[in-house]
Structure formats: structure tokens, C-alpha cells
Amino acid sequence: MPDNDDHGRHRTQLHPAVEPRLGLRERKKIKTRMAIREATYRLVQEQGYDATTIEQIAEAAEVSPSTVFRYFPTKEDIVVTDEYDPILEEELRARPADEPLLTSLRHVVRHAVERSMSDEFETREEMELRGRLMVEVPAVRSRMIESMSVTGRMMCRVVAERTGRDPDDLEVRVYCMGIVGALMEASRYWAEHGQRGDIGEYAERALEVLEQGLARRDSEAP
Structure with missing residues (x-):
């Protein structure tokens, strides 16, 4: 996930107590989930929950819709x-x-x-x-x-x-x-x-x- 601002850099850092216990693959998974969740919250704030689609979330998080569904089976799960x-x-x-x-x-x-x-x-x-x-x-x-x-x-x-x-x-x-x-x-x-x-x-x-x-x-x- 791109980190092009201070907010993004902060949000993709895991707590020091957690990182050493997790492998690289698991840390990447957590960062991807956080990026999808952050994009979802931003869109919901802007246009409301019902108007926010999985396709919009995927585009905002710079992943594919299938990746969103792989991490979250439903839109409600993201929340x-x-x-x-x-x-x-x-x-x-x-x-x-x-x-x-x-x-x-x-x-x-x-x-x-x-x-x-x-x-x-x-x-x-x-x-x-x-x-x-x-x-x-x-x-x-x-x-x-x-x-x-x-x-x-x-x-x-x-x-x-x-x-x-x-x-x-x-x-x-x-x-x-x-x-x-x-x-x-x-x-x-x-x-x-x-x-x-x-x-x-x-x-x-x-x-x-x-x-x-x-x-x-x-x-x-x-």
C-alpha cells in the first residue's frame, strides 16, 4: 500500500509489542486490512454507508475488489x-x-x-x-x-x-x-x-x- 502522507505512514505501523511476534506475511495482511478499512471509513464519511460500494473501496485502497472480498466477505465485515x-x-x-x-x-x-x-x-x-x-x-x-x-x-x-x-x-x-x-x-x-x-x-x-x-x-x- 502506498504511504504518501504522514497519516498513511502512521496508520500502517504496528505496535512494537506486536510486530516481533508476526512474520512478514502476517504483517502485510494486517497492513492491507488496515488500508481497506481506512478507505472504507473515509468513503463512508464522505458519502454515507449505503452509497459506498466494494468497487469504490477497492479503488481507494488501491487493491482489487477480489482482494477486498478475500479479507472481508461483506462490507459490514470491514466495519x-x-x-x-x-x-x-x-x-x-x-x-x-x-x-x-x-x-x-x-x-x-x-x-x-x-x-x-x-x-x-x-x-x-x-x-x-x-x-x-x-x-x-x-x-x-x-x-x-x-x-x-x-x-x-x-x-x-x-x-x-x-x-x-x-x-x-x-x-x-x-x-x-x-x-x-x-x-x-x-x-x-x-x-x-x-x-x-x-x-x-x-x-x-x-x-x-x-x-x-x-x-x-x-x-x-x-
Whole structure:
């Protein structure tokens, strides 16, 4: 992918903690996915989601339409797919084995939010656009739910290793998908409320509900 401006040069650099663990081929794949995603966000900002076609995305990213489809089976996948799952899995596995799972998750989620806000894989504007599309476009919202199930399965593997259970146990699946659902609702809540406040704080509040249950409140949450 061409790097003809400062923005492009920044956006194709991977985090130092990630690059050494990936081979050249995988790094190229990530850069291609990022270029396609960046082109998509730019076009959607300019002309709207429905008006943006795969052919336009391919031209803007300087790849072929078949390359776009090879990386993203649908236009919705371009919006909802990110590079975080392998990093989340690695960081979860790096937490102390005897640490409570929700404590580990709270640490990892906060770190992921901080990294997302640092423009490592997408800019703040792209993150906000993704949130708006999840609220406004039913097809994006539906695909996001399917995508989060992949994150849930990754979490099942980690939780199963921690607890000595099978990742396909009903209890493991319920626990992990409950966490994934909570985090998705936190993200949706942030988007529906004008993307005000700290999305990381909303995520932590969601995890606290799972940990402590739902207490009665005298005033409505902001």
C-alpha cells in the first residue's frame, strides 16, 4: 500500500509489542486490512454507508475488489472486524493464573481501550464512526453481534484453561458470552448517548454489574 502522507505512514505501523511476534506475511495482511478499512471509513464519511460500494473501496485502497472480498466477505465485515482479539488473548494469558477472571478482564479491557484511543489500529474518528454505524445500520449491528461471538469463543479457551474446564461447557460459554454481551452493550450505550464520556468507564461499569449484580439506584445513570 502506498504511504504518501504522514497519516498513511502512521496508520500502517504496528505496535512494537506486536510486530516481533508476526512474520512478514502476517504483517502485510494486517497492513492491507488496515488500508481497506481506512478507505472504507473515509468513503463512508464522505458519502454515507449505503452509497459506498466494494468497487469504490477497492479503488481507494488501491487493491482489487477480489482482494477486498478475500479479507472481508461483506462490507459490514470491514466495519466490525478489528485486530484486537489476538492481542486480548495474549494479554489475558499473561495475567496471573490465580487472579480473579473479572479482575484480569477489567485490566485487559482498560488497556485495549487506551490502545484504541492512541490511534494504534484506528483513529478516534474511525472508532466513533464505527459506533454510529452500529446504532444506525441494522446490517452492521447484526454482523457486530456475530463478530463478538468469535471474541466470546476466544475467551472460552482462556477461561477453560484457567478453570480446568472444557471450553464447550455450558457454564463456560454462558460466562464468557455474558461478558462479551456486557461489553457490547457498553459500547452501544456510549454510541447511543452521543459518544460522550469515557467508553472505558462504561466497560468497567458493565463488568461490575456482572460481578456485583444490579443494585437499585435513586437516580438515572448519565
